[in-house]
Amino acid sequence: MATGKVEDAGEFWVNSVGRKIPKVIPGYGPTRPYAGAFATPPKTTGLPPLRPIERLPSTQKILPNIEAALKACGAKDGMTVSFHHHLRGGDGVLVMVMKEMRRLGYKNINLAPSSLHDGQKELIDMFKDGTVTSIQTGANDSLGRSVTAGELKGMMVVRSHGARVRAIKEGDIKIDLAFIAAPEADNQGNCNGVHGKNACGPLAYSAIDAKMAKHVVVITDNMVEYPCTPISISENYVDYVVKVNSIGDAKKIVSGTTRLSSDPQTLLIGEYCARLMDALGLLTKDLVFQAGAGGTSLTAMCALSDKLAQRKISARMANGGTTGILVDMLKKGLVRKLTTCQAFDLVSVKSMVEDYPAHIETDIDQYANPSNCGNVCNMLDVMVAGGTEVDVHFNCNVNTHSDGSFQHNTGGHQDTAAGAKLTIITMPVARRCNPGIVDNVTSITTPGECIGAIVTEEGVAINPLRKDLLAKLEGKTEEQLGFKLMTIEELRARGIEKAGRKHTLPKTLDRIIGVIEWRDGTVLDVVRQPIDRKGLGINSAKVDVTLGQASNEVEVVCVDDSPYMSPEEVKKTAFEILKALKVEGVHLKITYDYAKGFLIAASIEVALKRAIKTIPNSLGYSMGEPRKYPAPDKNRPLRRSHLYIPGADGYMVGKGDSSHADGVILDLEDAVDPSQKDFARIVVRHALRNAVDFGITEKMIRINGVNELGFTDLEVVLPHAPVDVLVVPKVEFADEIHRLEKKICEVLHVEKSPVLLICLIESALGVENAFEIVRASPNIIGVSMGLEDYTADRAIERTETDEESNWALNRVANAATTAPGVQMIDVVYSVLDDVPGLERAVARARKMGCFGKRCIHPNQVLVVNRCFNPDKPDVDEACSALSTYIKAAPGTGVVKIINKKGKSKMVDKPVLERALRTVRLSVAVGMLPADPWNQTMADVKKRIEA
Numbered sequence: 050m051a052t053g054k055v056e057d058a059g060e061f062w063v064n065s066v067g068r069k070i071p072k073v074i075p076g077y078g079p080t081r082p083y084a085g086a087f088a089t090p091p092k093t094t095g096l097p098p099l100r101p102i103e104r105l106p107s108t109q110k111i112l113p114n115i116e117a118a119l120k121a122c123g124a125k126d127g128m129t130v131s132f133h134h135h136l137r138g139g140d141g142v143l144v145m146v147m148k149e150m151r152r153l154g155y156k157n158i159n160l161a162p163s164s165l166h167d168g169q170k171e172l173i174d175m176f177k178d179g180t181v182t183s184i185q186t187g188a189n190d191s192l193g194r195s196v197t198a199g200e201l202k203g204m205m206v207v208r209s210h211g212a213r214v215r216a217i218k219e220g221d222i223k224i225d226l227a228f229i230a231a232p233e234a235d236n237q238g239n240c241n242g243v244h245g246k247n248a249c250g251p252l253a254y255s256a257i258d259a260k261m262a263k264h265v266v267v268i269t270d271n272m273v274e275y276p277c278t279p280i281s282i283s284e285n286y287v288d289y290v291v292k293v294n295s296i297g298d299a300k301k302i303v304s305g306t307t308r309l310s311s312d313p314q315t316l317l318i319g320e321y322c323a324r325l326m327d328a329l330g331l332l333t334k335d336l337v338f339q340a341g342a343g344g345t346s347l348t349a350m351c352a353l354s355d356k357l358a359q360r361k362i363s364a365r366m367a368n369g370g371t372t373g374i375l376v377d378m379l380k381k382g383l384v385r386k387l388t389t390c391q392a393f394d395l396v397s398v399k400s401m402v403e404d405y406p407a408h409i410e411t412d413i414d415q416y417a418n419p420s421n422c423g424n425v426c427n428m429l430d431v432m433v434a435g436g437t438e439v440d441v442h443f444n445c446n447v448n449t450h451s452d453g454s455f456q457h458n459t460g461g462h463q464d465t466a467a468g469a470k471l472t473i474i475t476m477p478v479a480r481r482c483n484p485g486i487v488d489n490v491t492s493i494t495t496p497g498e499c500i501g502a503i504v505t506e507e508g509v510a511i512n513p514l515r516k517d518l519l520a521k522l523e524g525k526t527e528e529q530l531g532f533k534l535m536t537i538e539e540l541r542a543r544g545i546e547k548a549g550r551k552h553t554l555p556k557t558l559d560r561i562i563g564v565i566e567w568r569d570g571t572v573l574d575v576v577r578q579p580i581d582r583k584g585l586g587i588n589s590a591k592v593d594v595t596l597g598q599a600s601n602e603v604e605v606v607c608v609d610d611s612p613y614m615s616p617e618e619v620k621k622t623a624f625e626i627l628k629a630l631k632v633e634g635v636h637l638k639i640t641y642d643y644a645k646g647f648l649i650a651a652s653i654e655v656a657l658k659r660a661i662k663t664i665p666n667s668l669g670y671s672m673g674e675p676r677k678y679p680a681p682d683k684n685r686p687l688r689r690s691h692l693y694i695p696g697a698d699g700y701m702v703g704k705g706d707s708s709h710a711d712g713v714i715l716d717l718e719d720a721v722d723p724s725q726k727d728f729a730r731i732v733v734r735h736a737l738r739n740a741v742d743f744g745i746t747e748k749m750i751r752i753n754g755v756n757e758l759g760f761t762d763l764e765v766v767l768p769h770a771p772v773d774v775l776v777v778p779k780v781e782f783a784d785e786i787h788r789l790e791k792k793i794c795e796v797l798h799v800e801k802s803p804v805l806l807i808c809l810i811e812s813a814l815g816v817e818n819a820f821e822i823v824r825a826s827p828n829i830i831g832v833s834m835g836l837e838d839y840t841a842d843r844a845i846e847r848t849e850t851d852e853e854s855n856w857a858l859n860r861v862a863n864a865a866t867t868a869p870g871v872q873m874i875d876v877v878y879s880v881l882d883d884v885p886g887l888e889r890a891v892a893r894a895r896k897m898g899c900f901g902k903r904c905i906h907p908n909q910v911l912v913v914n915r916c917f918n919p920d921k922p923d924v925d926e927a928c929s930a931l932s933t934y935i936k937a938a939p940g941t942g943v944v945k946i947i948n949k950k951g952k953s954k955m956v957d958k959p960v961l962e963r964a965l966r967t968v969r970l971s972v973a974v975g976m977l978p979a980d981p982w983n984q985t986m987a988d989v990k991k992r993i994e995a
Contacts, residue, residue: 053065053085054084055082055083055084060072062080062082062572063082064082064083064084064571064572064573065082065083065084065085065088065496066083066442066444066493066496066497066573066574068083068493068573068574068575070082070083070572070574070575071561071575074204074561074564074575075204075561076183076203076204076561077204077206077561077564080564080571080572081570081571081572082571082572083496083567083571083572083573084571085498086467086496086498086499086567087467089567089569089570089571091215091219091419091420091569092219092220092420095220096218096219096220097218097219097220097223097261099260099261100261100262100263110236110237110238110287110288110289110290111236111289111290111291111292112266112289112290112291113291114291115145115146115149115268115291115293116149116153117291118266118289118291119149119150119153119155119226121288121289122225122226122263122264122266122288122289123264124150124153124155124226125155126155126156126157126158127156127157127158127159128155128158128159128225128226129158129159129160129161129185129222129223129224129225129226130146130147130150130158130159130160130161130224130225130226130227130228131161131162131163131222131224131226131227131228131255131258131262132146132162132163132227132228132229132230133162133163133229133230133252133254133255133258134162134163134164134165134166134254135230135242135249135250135251135252135253135254135302135391135392136230136247136249136296136297136298136299136301136302137166137168137301137302138166138167138168138301138302139168139247139297139298139299139300139301139302140166140168140169140230140296140297141230141295141296141297141298142228142230142268142293142296142297143162143165143169143172143228143230144169144171144172145268145293146228146268147160147171147172147175147180147181148171150180151175151178151180155180156179156180156182157179157182158175158180158181158182159181159182159183159184159185159203160172160181160183160184160185160186161184161185161186161222161224162185162186163186163210163213163254163255163413164186164187164189164458164460165184165186165187165188165189165192165458166189166190166192167189167190167191167192168301169192170190170191170192172192173191173192173195173200176195176196176200176201176202177200179202181201182201182202182203183201183202183203183204183205183206184196184201184203184204184205184206185206185208185213185216185222186205186206186207186208186213186458187205187207187208187448187455187457187458187459188205188455188458189456189457189458190456193454193455193456193457194454194455194456196455196562196563197453197454197455197562197578197579198578199560199562199578201562204561204562204563204564205455205562205563205564206563206564206566207448207458207459207563207564207565207566208459208566208568209417209459209460209461209462209463209464209568210254210390210413210416210417210459210460210461210464211413211416211417211418211419211424211426211461211463211464211568212419212459212463212464212566212567212568212569212570213257213413214257214413214414214417214418215418215419215420215568215569215570216566216570217257217258217261218257218261218414218418218420219420219570221570224258224261224262224263225262225263225264226262226263226264226265226266227255227258227259227262227264227265227266228266228268229252229255229258229259229265229266229267229268229282229287230268230269230296230297231252231267231268231269231271231282231296232244232245232246232247232248232249232269232270232271232296232299233245233248233269233271233273233277234267234269234271234272234273234277234290235272235273235274235275235276235277235284235290236272236275236290237275237276237284237287237290238265238267238282238283238284238286238287238288238289238290239275239276239277239278239280239282239283239284239287240252240267240269240277240280240281240282240287241277241278241279241280241281241282242281242392242398243279243281243398243401243402244271244273244402245269245270245271246270246271246299247270247271247295247296247297247298247299248299248395248398249299249302249392249398250371250389250391250392250397250398250401250410251281251389251390251391251392251401251410251411251412252281252282252410253281253389253390253391253410253411253412253413253416254390254391254413255282256281256282256412256413256414257412257413257414259282259286259287260286264288264289265286265287265288265289266287266288266289266290266291267282267287267289267290267291268290268291268292268293268296269290269291269292269293269296270292270293270294270295270296272290272292281410299395299398300395302392302393302394302395302398303393303394303395312344312882312908313908313911313912314477314506314908315344315345315348315477316348317506318345318348318349318475318476318477318504318505318506319345319346319347319348319349319350319351319352319475320348320352320531321504321505321506321508321509321531321532322349322352322353322433322473322475322504323349323352323353323355323356324352324530324531324532325473325502325504325509325530325532326353326356326431326473327356328521328522328525328529328530328531329471329518329521329522330521331430331431331471332353332356332357332360332362333362333364334362334363334364334365335364335365335430336362336364336365336430336431337364337365337366337367337368337428337429337430338353338364338366338367338368338429338430338431338432338433339367339368339369339370339429339431339432339433339461339465339469340370340375340432340433340434341370341433341434341435341460341461341462342370342372342393343434343435343475345435345475345476346433346434346435346475347372347374349433349473349475349504350372350374350375350378350433351374354374354377354378354381354383357378357383357384358381358383362383363382363383363384363385364378364383364384364385365384365385365386366384366385366386366387366388366428367379367384367386367387367388368387368388368389368390368411368416368425368426368428368429369387369388369389369390369391369392369393369397370389370390370391370393370460370461371387371389371391371392371393371397371400371408372393372394372396372397373394373396373397375387375397376396376397376400376404376408379400379404379407379408380400380404385407386407386408386409387400387404387407387408387409388408388409388410388411388416388425389401389408389409389410389411390410390411390412390413390416390417411425416461416464417461417464417465417468417568419464419467419568419569420569424464424468425468426461426464426465426467426468426469427468428468429465429468429469429470430469430470430471431469431470431471431472431473432465432466432468432469432471432472432473433473433475434447434462434465434466434472434473434474434475435447435474435475435476436474436475436476436485436503437449437450437451437456437457437476437485438451438485438486438487438490438491438552439474439476439485439486439487439490439500439503439537440486440487440488440489440490440497441486441487441488441537441538441541442489442497443497443498443500443503443512443514443537444489444490444493444495444496444497444500445462445466445474445490445493445494445495445497445500446490446491446492446493446494447459447460447462447494447495448492448494448563448565448576449491449492449576450483450491451483451487451491451552451555452555452579453491453492453554453555453557453576453577453578453579454579455562455563455576459494459565462494462495463494463495463499463567463568464568466495466499466500467495467499467568471501471502471518472495472499472500472501472502473501473502473503473504474500474502474503474504475504475505476503476504476505477505477506478505478506478507478540478541478543478544478547479543479544479545479547479548480548481548481700482548482549482550482643482700483548483552484541484544484545484547484548484550484551484552485505485544486503486505486537486540486541486543486544487541487544487552488541488552489554491554491555492565492574492576493565493573493574494565494573494574496567496573497512497514498514500512501515501518502515502518503537503540504532505540505543507533507535507540507543508532508533508534508535508539508540509530509532509533509534509535510534510535510536510537510539510540511534522534549645549703550613550643555579555580556579556580556608557577557578557579557580558577558578558579558580559577560577560578561575561576561577561578562576562577562578563575563576564576580608589641589642589644589648589652589699590639590640590641590642590644590648590649590652590653591639591640591641591652592637592638592639592640592652592653592656592657593637593638593640593656594635594636594637594656594657594659594660595635595636595637595638596634596635596660596661597634598634598635598636599634600633600634601624601627601632601633601634601635601636601637602635602636602637603620603623603624603627603636603637603639604636604637604638604639605617605619605620605623605639605641606638606639606640606641607619607640607641607642608640608641608642613643613644613645613646614641614644614645614646614649618646619639619641619649620639622646622649622650622653622672623637623639623653625670626650626653626654626657626670627657629668629669629670629671630654630657630658630661630664630668630669630670631664631668632657632661632664635657635660635661637653637656637657639652639653644699645699645703645740646672646740647672647699647703647732647735647736647740648699648703648732650670650672650731650735651699651728651731651732651735652728653670654669654670654731655727655728655731658727659727666761666764666765667764667765667768667796669731669734669765669768669769671738671769672735672738672739672740673738673739673740674739675738675739675769675770675771676738676739676742676771678743678748678771678773679745681747681773681774681803681804681805683805683828683830683870684870685747685830686966686969686970686972686973687711687712687745687747687970687973687974688711688712688747688830688831688872688874688900688901689711689900689901689902689913689914689917689918690709690710690711690712690901690902690904690909690910690913690914690917691710691711691712691713691714691747691749691874691901691902691903691904692705692708692710692712692713692714692903692904692905692907692909692910693714693716693720693751693877693903693904693905694708694713694714694715694716694720695716695720695721695729696715696716696717696720696721696729696730696732696733696750697720697721697722697725697726697728697729697732699732702715702732702733702736702741703736703740703741705736705741705743705746706741706742706743706744706746708746708907708910709907709910709911709914710746710904710907710910710914711746711747711901711914712746712747712748712749712773712774713743713746713747713748713749714749714750714751714776714903715733715736715737715748715749715750715751716750716751717729717730717733717750717751717752717753717762718751718752718753718754718778719778726753726758727765730761730762730765730766731765733750733766733770734765734766734769734770735770736770737750737766737770737771737772738769738770738771747773747774748771748772748773748774749772749773749774749775749776749807750762750766750772750774750775750776751775751776751777751778751809752775752776752777752778753778754777754778754779755777755780755785755786755788755789759777759789760792763792763793763796764796767793767796767797767804768796768797772804773804773805774804774805774806774807774830775789775793775804775805775806775807776806776807776809777789777806777807777808777809778809778811778835779809779811779812779815779835779838780808780809780810780811780815780822781810781812781814781815781818781822782818782821782822783818783821783822783824783825784825786806786808786822786825786826786829787825787826789806790802790826790828802826802828804828805828805829805830806826806828806829806830807829807830807831807832807833807874808822808823808829808831808832808833809832809833809834809835810822810832810833810834810835810839810861811834811835811836811837811838811839811842812838812839812842813839813842813843813857815839816834816839816857816860816861819832819860819861819864819865820864820867822864823864823865823867823868823871824867824868827870829868829870829871830870830871830872831865831871831872831873831874831900831901832861832864832865832871832872832873832874833861833873833874833875833876833903834854834857834858834861834876835876836851836854836876837879839854839857840853840854849880849886850889850893851876851890851893858876858897859897861873862897862898862899865898866898872899872900872901873897873898873899873900874899874900874901874902874903875890875891875894875897875899875901875902875903876902876903877902877903877904877905878890878902878904878905878909879905881905881906881908881909882908884912887909887912887913887916888912888916890902891912891913891916891917892916895916895917900917901913901917902917914974918970918971918974918976919967919970919971919976921976922949923949923967924967924968924971924976924977925949926946926948926949926954926964927963927964927965927967927968927971928964928968928977928982929946929947930944930946930956930960930961930964931961931964931965931968931985931986931989932985933945933946933956934956934961934989934992935985935988935989935992939992942957942958943955943956943957944956958993961989961993962993965986965989965990968982968985968986969986972986
């Protein structure tokens, strides 16, 4: 329990946020417990001196290679080596140098870069062989997972950007050798990051290294004439210069986390964030702000930009981590000054040259060091940052995932949160099956006393400690604010509801693998190595089968608390499956965690079928009675969006009822690895039978084709679960549909297939035979194309606009028109987070006569639904056509209306049929009331068919 005070608990401290910290940590040493954001003063004695350097005028700085530099600097085992990460995922220097150190036999290196990224995953082998034994920074992605697995022999100490500078200046990190990757340098070591083929922007992270390291080596791929200008790192700090072919790839500065999102949920959070700033009166000409580089923070900056433009406000300054969004605001005059210590994209790099002096470089000491006379962070009015978890005490975690694994560095999170007058954390209340708002975060990165507000898609929670913020919002309604004001406990409850489970802290070993320091050097938290989850992730189960036993035996191990099935229930299910499959004499060991019952059942069944090859495909365990759904409807009006869901992804299958798609395609073909197809079939079978309530959503399966695999799909699923539509891939001949329906009848023991079909045409031959294919069965309700396979078949490249396939698309669409009741369904749009591109694709599809579109991500569904909804002028014109026709005297063939353009239009049977489709869809999506339009449509249809 956090008391706000440090308590002495024998061999441990209990710091002021309630975390138990050993007084001595092996590989780290004595600890100082966190006592509060501003409770611990900076060191004033025993500080390391600036290094003395002697250089005679004739000293040659240019060295031929890295080996020469290492020898000139007296490299040895156990030394501390530093690098910057301005090139992020495109950095080529760190691994280059470390591979050379490994080749030369150096061991026990203490690695002290400003951050580590996934592009440096070759370091993992160096963790394992002892080349690198400790790290003085946080590690992202695969490197973090390696540390989590215990592959680093020593300690990882995680510090914020400002804390790293403080630690170097105060002697907590003593750098022996600093390597500085420089996009441009001269022969004396003057260098910058704004010029050259690999320009990365500032060199701010290396400024402190250059001043304090015992030896400094600049590595460049762009040697220019002396003096190199502008100068970020000056020659008076540089010992040697090495020219290499390439320092990396600046294009990889942009990563998945630094791209702007078009996810509707993320956009909503960003909009709420800007509305909160507005409600608090922050939108003034004196505003100083910063945002993190995550997608949600970036969308908040877009929303802020819009509001500043609407109010014609030019803010005082933005600080970065800079993105093109901030640069755009600078160029539009929405912000007057821009300071940058890191560039997150190439637009920002270019701006540092073009927009100087309005856009300037700041080093990290000036930006965030808490132990100096002032820093940029202390100037911030508002900071918008992301979070992995936030707890009910407003503590924020960005370092570890809920399973305890290291995944992210701290960055400037702590520094900006401590310095800003208001820190806003933007995040969803849940990610997949992980709640985002929890009782206690897995690890504390930033203490709650520094967090002012949490902004989610559900609403906004204000820290109760911030009575000043609450006072400014008091009395304002949800309508006035533009968001719902909620308590943190209410957000936690919504997160649990969305994730389907409560958050539990991971079980760990005693070994401490990481220390999370606060910016003043005190210990905020420790990270212990999580237990081996035996290859399990959330929502999965592992089943070991041992044959040849005297009788059936079941052993169940739950590696964590499970809200879905108790071990006793799992054991009961296992015996039921053994009975259903008619299996005797096996021992089952079932290891599971948060997996839902139908996934555990699928894991047990597939394990048995893999172990015992003689179990028939059609023999399966039926988990509960089948749900009652409406019969498949060939004339269903809602087929705007068809969402693909990988059949082996139990979590996504389980969420199929909340996708907002008109139809879900549970995919057994391309989205499933060949080794998992048997598992996917059983998952899909359970989901369709009763594990998932799909409601009115059209239930579809994409089978593996008209072949042995596809027929196995039918045998496993159809006898046990209701299916509305089979999506049949790679159809080239009408005879394939005949053979498929014959197999369906055989599997279901019926004379006529009751299953509707959608044919996918994915080859040149299929296009040529489209007319025969769409007329092969009255059960065919739709046809679409697979353009990846089609373009590959024709040996052409698929483009974003699909213009190279327009002829084929129109040919197939025309064929669909010739077959009664067959709709053309548009192709997938494979670019994610591109709403404008998706909207253009739907507009093209509508002009072609498509009725809907296949989607590959839930974020596409709402956009596709909206774009396929009728436009109001079209609805009004259709209503006018039907109303005028039904009021005309019986036997009237043509009536006249005023169309949407205000001109006279003649309405005959073809126009009426289009109007019926428009009104029918309008009623289905709620644009028109069912009464009286259902009756009107019935009357019109009866008259035109008479």
